[in-house]
Amino acid sequence: MNHPADPVAAVVAAALAEDAPWGDVTSEALLPAGAVAHAELRAREAGVLAGTAAAAAAFEQAAALTGGALLRCQFSPDGTRFAAGDVLGRVAGSAHAVLRAERVALNLLQHLSGIATLTAAFTDAVxxxxxxxxxxxxxxxxxxxxxxxAVRAGGGHNHRRSLSDTVLVKDNHLAVLLAEGVDVTTALRAVRERVPHTTALEVEVDRLDQLDAVLAAGVDVVLLDNFALADLAEGVRRVHAAGALAEASGGVTLETVAAIARTGVDLVSVGALTQNARTLDLGLDVEVAAAVAP
Known part of the structure; x- marks a missing residue:
């Protein structure tokens, strides 16, 4: 599979290499080798914290790259809700290391905290x-x-990780089957025979008249996509009667998610959590001392 053993470390290493491919020319030309930096991570608006493991990895890797010591690196836990002005972490160590990691750490913290904050708003709404x-x-x-x-830090849950771990038959798959003249129920039952018993089988439908053929195959989850609320409630009733879970998706917003949840669906999938989250305003205030810390 060739997946990195530690995706956080891999992402941070790539980001640091991108940000300083031949070193930090400004710090190396300007700052004394023994300079020590003390920094506070401070919130400039309210939100939910996420990405602290990535931020810590950025400072740790930067210390190793620069040969400098990291004396302190502490953050509030992911999932912490905070107000504007709150101090969320403190870092101290070699100024070369702290300044080398500063932008990478902040970029990741701001982006991931934005996702956690938006997710928390959705979870609060339901x-x-x-x-x-x-x-x-x-x-x-x-x-x-x-x-x-970051979604988990905001109180949300994760759907399938990738194309490799769950069977999710979507509208385009069904369109191919119909074009080939293949019976949907028969095809889905064949899928159940081909995959391990631990693999979930989920099917997307966008009309109520598609439900009977899908439910007859004994699927685990039905994804009800872009349904009007009345049709969604009826779809949920029929899916639950067949012993499957009901998931709603399609253009879900903060204004509509509560009404969707009240139809009785088990899951509401929201692409906006990771697609539309706004970067959160966090700052890293750094003070640099000329002397090496004792």
Missing amino acids: AGTGARVVDTRKTTPGLRALERA
Whole structure:
């Protein structure tokens, strides 16, 4: 599979290499070798924190790259809700290391905290309904593992990780089957025979008249895509009667998610969590001392 053993470390290493391919020419030309930096991560607006593992990895890797010591690197836990002005972390160590990592750490913290903050707004909106807010594969290439962790930090849940771990038959798959004259129920039953018993089988439909053929195959989850609320409630009733889980998707917003959840769906998948999250305003305030710390 060739997946990195530690996706956080791999992302951070690539980001540091991109940001300083031949070193930090400014710090190396300007700052004394023994200069020590003390920094505070401070919120400039309210939100939910995520990405602290990536930020810590950035400072640790930068220290190793520059040969400098990292004396302190502490952050509040992911999932912490904070107000503007709150101090969320402190870093101290070699100024060359701290300044080398500063932008990479902040970029990741701001992006991932934005995802966590938006996810928290969605999960708050469906509180008490029993529905789970889940993410999608609409993630930034290379950042999926980090963005999915940010969704969890915001109180959301993760959908399938990739194309490799869950069978999700979507509208384009069904269109191919119909064009080939293949019976949908028969095809889905064949899928069940081909995959391991631990592999979930989910099918997307966009009309109520597609449900009977799908439910007859004994699927685990039905994805009800872009349904009007009345049709969604009827779809949920029929899916639950067949013993499957019901998932809603399609253009879900903060304004519509509560009404969707109240139809009784088990899952609401929201691409906006990772696609439309706004970067959060966090700052790293650095003070540099000329002397080496004792």
